[in-house]
Every structure is written in C-alpha cells, then in structure tokens.
Amino acid sequence: MATFQLDIVTPEKTIYSGDVEQVQAPGADGGFGVLARHQPMLAALAIGQVVFTQADGTNHKLAVSGGFANVSGDGMTVLAETAEMAQEIDIERARVARDRARSRLSDRGQVDMDRAQAALSRATWRLRTCGAE
Amino acid sequence: MANLRELRTRVSSIKNIQRVTNAMQLVAAARMRRAQEAITSARPYAQQLDRVLQQLSGSVDPSSHPLFLDRGDARTVYVVVSSDRGLCGGFNTNVCRAGFGSVQADDSVVTVGRKARNFFGNRNVTVANDHADVFRELSFAQAVTIADDVKSRFLAGTVDRVFLVYNEFVSVATQQPVVEQLLPIVPKEVEGSNSEEYLFEPSPEVLLDTLVPRHVNFQVWRALLESNAGEQASRMRAMDNATKNAGELIEDLTREMNKERQASITLELMDIIGGAEAVA
Numbered sequence: 136m137a138t139f140q141l142d143i144v145t146p147e148k149t150i151y152s153g154d155v156e157q158v159q160a161p162g163a164d165g166g167f168g169v170l171a172r173h174q175p176m177l178a179a180l181a182i183g184q185v186v187f188t189q190a191d192g193t194n195h196k197l198a199v200s201g202g203f204a205n206v207s208g209d210g211m212t213v214l215a216e217t218a219e220m221a222q223e224i225d226i227e228r229a230r231v232a233r234d235r236a237r238s239r240l241s242d243r244g245q246v247d248m249d250r251a252q253a254a255l256s257r258a259t260w261r262l263r264t265c266g267a268e
Numbered sequence: 269m270a271n272l273r274e275l276r277t278r279v280s281s282i283k284n285i286q287r288v289t290n291a292m293q294l295v296a297a298a299r300m301r302r303a304q305e306a307i308t309s310a311r312p313y314a315q316q317l318d319r320v321l322q323q324l325s326g327s328v329d330p331s332s333h334p335l336f337l338d339r340g341d342a343r344t345v346y347v348v349v350s351s352d353r354g355l356c357g358g359f360n361t362n363v364c365r366a367g368f369g370s371v372q373a374d375d376s377v378v379t380v381g382r383k384a385r386n387f388f389g390n391r392n393v394t395v396a397n398d399h400a401d402v403f404r405e406l407s408f409a410q411a412v413t414i415a416d417d418v419k420s421r422f423l424a425g426t427v428d429r430v431f432l433v434y435n436e437f438v439s440v441a442t443q444q445p446v447v448e449q450l451l452p453i454v455p456k457e458v459e460g461s462n463s464e465e466y467l468f469e470p471s472p473e474v475l476l477d478t479l480v481p482r483h484v485n486f487q488v489w490r491a492l493l494e495s496n497a498g499e500q501a502s503r504m505r506a507m508d509n510a511t512k513n514a515g516e517l518i519e520d521l522t523r524e525m526n527k528e529r530q531a532s533i534t535l536e537l538m539d540i541i542g543g544a545e546a547v548a
Binding site: 142144145146147148149162163164167174175176177178179201202203205212214216217 | 319320407409412465469489
C-alpha cells in the first residue's frame with residue numbers, strides 16, 4: 136500500500152515523524168481517515184485519539200488534546216498542544232485527573248464548567264488510548 | 269598583618285565557596301544545554317503553526333479575530349519573565365528594569381518568577397497576578413495558564429495592550445531584554461496565497477478561532493524557553509567568574525600566609541641563635 140509522511144508535533148517536542156499507510160484522526164466534526172494522496176485539507180481536531188498504521192502493519196495510538204491536522208501534497212502534519220503515545224501515558228495521573236474533573240463537574244457552584252468538561256474528556260481519552268479501561 | 273591562623277581559616281572557607289560555585293556552574297551548563305534543546309524542539313511546531321495560518325489567510329481575514337482588535341493604548345499590562353532563583357548575574361535586574369522603564373501610571377504587570385514579583389512588589393506598580401515556581405519543571409501547560417490569564421483580561425476589556433518582557437537568548441554570552449507586543453496580535457505580512465484546492469473542516473472561521481489562541485500560547489511558551497536558556501547561561505557565566513575570583517583570592521592569601529609563616533620561622537631561629545650565643 137502507498138505510504139505518506141506523517142509528522143506529529145507539539146510545542147515541547149516532535150512526537151512522531153515517519154512513513155505511514157493510514158491515519159485516523161478525531162476531527163471536530165467527526166472522525167476521519169487519511170490515506171496517501173488525500174486531497175489537501177485543514178481540519179480542526181477534537182480531544183480524542185489518533186491511530187496510525189506503519190508500512191509494516193503495526194498500529195500506534197496516541198491521545199491528543201485537540202489541535203489541527205494539515206494534509207498537503209507532501210504529507211500530513213498533526214499539530215496538538217499535547218500528544219502522548221499510548222505506551223507513554225501515566226495511567227495513575229490520568230485517573231487522578233479524571234476523578235478531579237468529575238468532582239468539579241458534580242459541584243454545581245463551579246464557574247468553569249467548560250474547562251472541567253475538557254479536562255474530563257482529556258483524561259478519559261488518555262485512559263482509553265492506553266487500554267487501561 | 270593578620271595572623272597565621274586567621275589566614276588559614278579564610279583560605280579554607282574560600283575554597284569551600286569555590287567548590288560550590290564550581291558545582292553550580294556545571295549544573296547550569298547542563299541545564300542550559302537542555303534548555304537550548306527545548307528551543308530547538310519547539311521549532312517544527314512553530315513552522316507548522318505559521319503554515320496553517322498562511323493557508324487560512326487565503327480564505328478568511330485573520331485580523332477579524334477579537335485578539336487582533338486594536339483599542340488604542342490606554343491600559344497596558346506587561347508580562348515580565350524573570351527567574352525564580354538568584355545568583356545569575358544581571359539577568360533579573362536587566363529584564364525588570366526594561367519592564368519598569370516602560371510602565372506608565374495606568375499600567376500593571378503580571379510577573380513570572382519570584383524575582384520579578386519581589387522587584388515590582390517593592391515599587392509602586394500594580395502587580396495584577398504573579399506566576400512563581402514555573403521554571404523548576406517547565407511545561408507547556410504553564411505557558412497556557414499564563415497566556416489564558418492575559419487573554420481573558422484582554423477579551424474582558426480590562427486591558428487594551430499586552431506586552432511580553434523577557435530575556436532573549438542571543439548566545440551563551442549575551443541575553444538581550446526585549447519588550448514585545450503580545451496582544452493585540454500584530455498582523456504579519458503573509459507572502460503568497462495558496463493556490464491549492466484546500467478542504468476546510470469545519471470552516472475557515474472556526475479553524476481561525478482555534479488557531480489564534482494557540483498562537484498566543486505559543487508566543488508565551490517561546491518567551492519562557494528563551495528566558496530559561498538565558499537564565500542558565502547567565503548563571504553559568506556568573507559562577508565561572510566567581511570561581512575564578514575565588515582562585516585569585518586564594519592565591520593572594522596563600523602568598524601572604526607563606527610570608528607570615530617565613531617571618532615567624534625567622535623569628536624563632538633568631539631566638540635560638542640568641543640563646544645559643546648566650547650559653548657559649
């Protein structure tokens with residue numbers, strides 16, 4: 136199968152750079168898949184997981200916290216403020232973050248509901264990506 | 269002339285200081301290398317962010333976003349990035365002075381790092397917020413916290429202009445304090461619009477809304493990285509000088525100590541010779 140260049144970059148470091156066969160990404164308007172020679176596209180990403188398949192058939196998963204996917208003639212770039220490969224996720228920390236977000240959401244007096252909701256969603260996706268639940 | 273024992277204690281205490289400054293220099297050098305690497309690893313993200321902006325500007329005018337809105341310069345907030353710890357030469361003084369020189373009567377500051385908080389706290393300047401203890405474990409989340417803080421002030425209309433004041437890491441030998449406008453965003457000339465047929469999902473406007481705040485976050489992150497590398501470089505040089513000075517001091521004191529010891533030996537010899545002559 137034809138491959139294309141995928142780069143996943145965050146402000147802290149480049150998470151992945153290499154050839155892949157296909158990528159699935161959580162678009163803001165629903166998930167989408169990208170194969171080689173896709174039409175150029177700029178898409179906003181939601182909090183969720185990116186799955187890509189390398190040429191040798193191995194699958195990799197990462198949890199991303201929103202951002203952009205830029206598909207152009209020379210490949211695809213995922214820009215995210217945070218992105219973690221499944222094997223690098225700190226399960227304990229994600230659990231703590233999820234519980235904290237849940238308790239904030241149940242407290243009605245909170246002003247920052249959107250933020251707590253986003254935190255909950257980030258933590259849940261991190262746990263789901265590394266297969267902890 | 270000081271006596272021998274006093275000199276000996278001074279030499280040994282200076283040697284201890286020298287050991288400490290030397291260790292600090294080595295630690296600062298290692299941290300500086302790491303900080304420089306962090307600057308390098310932020311570069312691909314910056315390039316991609318610029319590319320996305322360029323692609324968007326073909327279909328939507330970026331300056332229509334509220335974070336680009338120029339309301340004149342009535343109230344300004346200066347985000348002054350200093351360090352949490354001292355012993356780094358003129359690093360903090362330079363950046364605080366640069367910030368202090370620009371502050372007008374109605375302006376306020378948001379400080380990053382303990383040193384700037386203390387500096388502005390002692391002067392007649394409104395400190396709107398302070399973010400301390402950022403540099404021990406520098407992460408992008410901290411840049412976002414600071415950026416969100418000033419973005420919400422700007423969007424709420426309590427401030428009309430936001431400046432970043434930080435030390436730019438020019439080279440290991442030079443750190444230059446710079447005052448940069450963060451908000452409203454200064455529109456950059458985008459060269460050459462895109463001719464490719466681009467799909468935008470969901471729409472260029474929504475994409476712009478996602479992009480612009482991230483651009484601001486990244487500017488703050490870059491300032492933190494530059495400042496962090498600069499702090500370590502500045503500390504490295506300060507400690508190198510301190511180690512050298514201690515070496516010179518030790519040399520001078522040792523010379524004096526030897527002179528003193530020789531004098532006392534001569535004196536004792538004279539006593540013995542005098543005694544021997546008296547007996548003979």
